[in-house]
Amino acid sequence: MKQFFLTIAGVFAGLMLFFVVLPILLIVSVAASASSDTGVPARSVLEIDLRQGLTDQAPTNPFAALGGGGLSVLNIVETLDQAEDDDRIKAVLIRLPEMGMSPAAADELRQAVDRFEASGKPIVAHSQGLYPIGASVSTYMLGASAGELWMSSTAQLGATGLSIDEFFLGRAFDRYGVQPEFEQRYEFKNAVNTFTQSDYTEAHRQAQTAWMSSIYNASIAAAAVGREMEAPALRAALESGPHSAEEARQLGLIDQIGEAEAVEASLLERAGDNAEILEFHDYASVVGERAGSGSDAIAIVGGEGAIVTGRTSADPFGGGSMIASDDTAEAIYDAIEDDAVKAIVFRVSSPGGSPEASEQILTAVRAAKAANKPVVVSMGDYAASGGYWISAEASAIVAQPSTLTGSIGVFGGKFVFDEALARFGVDMRHIAVGGPYADAFSVDQPFTDAQRQAFSGNMDAIYAQFLTRVSTGRDMTRDQVHEVARGRVWTGAQARRLGLVDEIGGLFEAVARAKQLAGIDADADVRFKRFPKPQSAFEALSEVFGVSGEAAQALVAIGAVTRDPDAQAVLSRIRTERARAGGASVLADQPLG
Structure with a gap:
């Protein structure tokens, strides 16, 4: 009976794919082709909006980009590289996030900005404010690397330092009777401290302060180069904040005050007659990934x-x-x-x-x-x-x-x-057979x-x-x-x-x-x-509609009717996750994730 229902589920999944999802995919494909045919305006200002979130790498599944959400560091870096030599791209506008961004991502984008600026084309950053939360100094560093840094008239520049917050559950676990039983190698492996402590250990505090200081000092040094200031002077100016936009301009921390539309108008004027704003996703979809050339x-x-x-x-x-x-x-x-x-x-x-x-x-x-x-x-x-x-x-x-x-x-x-x-x-009990280690990870008793x-x-x-x-x-x-x-x-x-x-x-x-x-x-x-x-669309969809062999066979059969070769790969791409209870992990803290 179970196999019967699995088979029916597979057939239903295949029918859904053929009559509902496949037409959607065709529509999306046609729309993408139409977008590509439109091409890039002869005079374009490329706008990169970092406020929508940032990953390190582009996803491999075919649906992640639908709706235009999300950017990746590597996609921006490689697309800017192509824009340097593209005569249609006359300037670039970067919209900065209000919160802190990953320091390493800010570093990689800063280097890309420096390379683009060396091409002689203007690149401008705009901020609607920087809050004193997380690594906002890294966001400021990126903005400082641009040829001009604008800020909204009502915004505040609050990149006054680098801070993180951490939860410690030691006292709560004591109160509620939860007993964490962990081993760590060694004193700086601080991932378990969240469960066992109520405050930083000396080793935890020492390591945390050291890497935070390293990131902060590097960000200040890079921002100082961008602003053409001495690092101590820039640091003093930032740390005396938060500053209003006018105060920041007077201190030399930004160049101009104005809304995003004013920046766009300025860049469009510099780009020439009939220039247009071009969204990053639209441009990236036209030029594609950096392919390079050569035999190697x-x-x-x-x-x-x-x-x-x-x-x-x-x-x-x-x-x-x-x-x-x-x-x-x-x-x-x-x-x-x-x-x-x-x-x-x-x-x-x-x-x-x-x-x-x-x-x-x-x-x-x-x-x-x-x-x-x-x-x-x-x-x-x-x-x-x-x-x-x-x-x-x-x-x-x-x-x-x-x-x-x-x-x-x-x-x-x-x-x-x-x-x-x-x-x-609630009483929890367990039964184990085998050696003395068989019930080592039972949660009703200590080791x-x-x-x-x-x-x-x-x-x-x-x-x-x-x-x-x-x-x-x-x-x-x-x-x-x-x-x-x-x-x-x-x-x-x-x-x-x-x-x-x-x-x-x-x-x-x-x-x-x-x-x-x-x-x-x-x-x-x-x-x-x-x-x-x-992944192909068929491979990705097979994971949504089910993981049974019958469902996969149904999808392959429907795919065969459509003559889509990608569908033949579905059966081999049915996934299973293997989760290990307990055991060891080589996992680090993620303080700025």
């Missing part, structure tokens, strides 16, 4: 989000990203097998995750190097903990000065709820001494493996690695001084290093190949 290719392998085992199994209409080990390793192996690919740039933006998944990806990196294809890691917002594990043995590592990296450590454990539930009249000893040994073993990976990849002794490890988070600038990073920069610098390591002349043109390849 550089592979760009993307990875953003938590690192998990298996394959991606996410709602293609929803948000969220992950680095699925099977998918990411397969992407690297595909790049290895491509004869045109001479080197791989592995873009990593991850706070970590599963050590097993991290090791699977690192094995693929080793395979690429063994095939004489150098791998250069380009770090985004984070490449910490498991994110550093998968990076450690790369041929070279490039990071932004404000990338959060390191966090070489491990933690794991469980919560015990028996006392908490008993207070509400026994033997279980604690075994689990602690597992934590030690994973930490030792992590040290070995870093020691091998960075040509350091295990003692040297342990000294800078112990779970501590570093910024890219700090990590470079410690030998954990080779170079400061973004994707462009990583590509340049990859060409160098592959023996390609620095001025030679190269093509860019991206892995993993984006």
